[in-house]
Amino acid sequence: MPNINRTGLGEARVEDFIERGYLRLDGAFSTDLAADIRGILWKAMGLSPDDPDGWTKPVIRLPFMTAPPFVAAANTPVLQAAYDELVGAGRWIAPTGLGTFPVRFPSLDDPGDAGWHVDMSFGTDDPDFMQWRVNVRSRDRALLMLFLFSEVAEEDGPTRIRVGSHRDIARQLLARGEEGLTLGELAADGFASTAHCDEVLATGEAGTVYLCHPFLVHSAQPNRVGRPRFMAQPPLLPRADFDPAPPPSPVQLAIRRACGL
Template sequence: MDVEGFVRDGHVVIRRAFDADVAAACREVIWSVLESHGIDRADRGTWRAPKVDAACPPGGPFAAAASGAVLVGAIDALIGAGRWQAPIPAHGGTVKFPFEDWPGDTGWHIEGNRWGGEDYWTDARSTGRGLTAFFLFSDVGRNDAPTRLVSGSHLSVPPILAAAGPAGMSGGAVAERLRPSVLHRPVTHATGRAGDVYLLHPFLVHTATWPHTGTTPRMMSQPGIAVPDGFDLDGTDPSPVAEAIVRGLTPTRNR
């Protein structure tokens, strides 16, 4: 795994983090939940919404997808072994269907860690969240409304959050305060095969995209990987997540 690339770009992808058969089993559970909402995999006429959140039961194939040795090793390398909370709650199924209509969830933001009344908030220490993970349960190509990641944007976020003090601010408010040049940096689309997992720095700016012009539903989950106490920013925290935050707080290193 390219740890320095993660510190620089704010994301890394673990290819084949879980097996294709595990991904298929996760899709079966998601479809069973969708069927309870009147959505039939064989009847495209029931695919009436661009996005559906399928609340899947934990455990089973989702637990298998989130506990592979390669994935756990990558998280340990980025956060530190013993610092993050398992199990990873990868059982939430977000499904996007082929649709031209706006799904209502697009907009640049970072993920927040606690509910602030109207949006999720975070602080400079990223209290509560160590990483955001994108679990791909289906193949995702450029036509399947992949999430768009702004490479390197996480380095511009720490000064904004630090200025906000211990309370921090919402993820959407952070993006609004970024210079337009930040959002014009190179982007990466979170595409790949079922079984791939993207690991994102908690401050990486990203957005959902539309329309979905592919032919099959896109199924994924994006759980936060919990670090209850956040990260130390005095230079003593050895984790790559903390290193990136400190680099963002130090203008001479953020180049």
């Protein structure tokens, strides 16, 4: 039977999200659906799970996918309920697919994309991604999400997360108001302001989803000896700019607490 979690988050888990900057949902979509999606991704890469000799690159990036299985995985009842609880009912746009997909293969080569960062949310038309921006109200992004489509253990190159780092980033962004900061400006010191944070790994069974605060500092890492790792890292988009009139969402509360507001 498909293993789908159908429980709500509850106050304790929402509070944990506010303080730690992420929560893990096991069984957010079924393992059967994850297997169907892996099959589509293998085909898109022109590779086979049964032919390791073809896995010659440390990472292959696949674009946003809109086929029905991707839409279904992003919109299960448990995920939509979680979006409501963390972002606010009616304040997010239902995902029309999933992406991008950094598929990581076991390799001793440098993947060239491992480094601490925050996902930027606006100004992304600039060809220089170091000029992409984020501001203190998280314009154009409601959540960062990590969808696991294969089992991911510690040796499979899981995403690294700095726990509570969203608070440090919120304080840095506060002084820059609406214009915010570029990735280049935030990364100038190597995200030293978050070096004190504990680190966790985004591991789990296929069907696990990590719902993360938009300011959470995270990093890819090489998959040196593990299995091919399939995951997607889409944003959840807001329906409109954060409105100060309604009660603040947990995403907004995390920013306000960090900034002493």
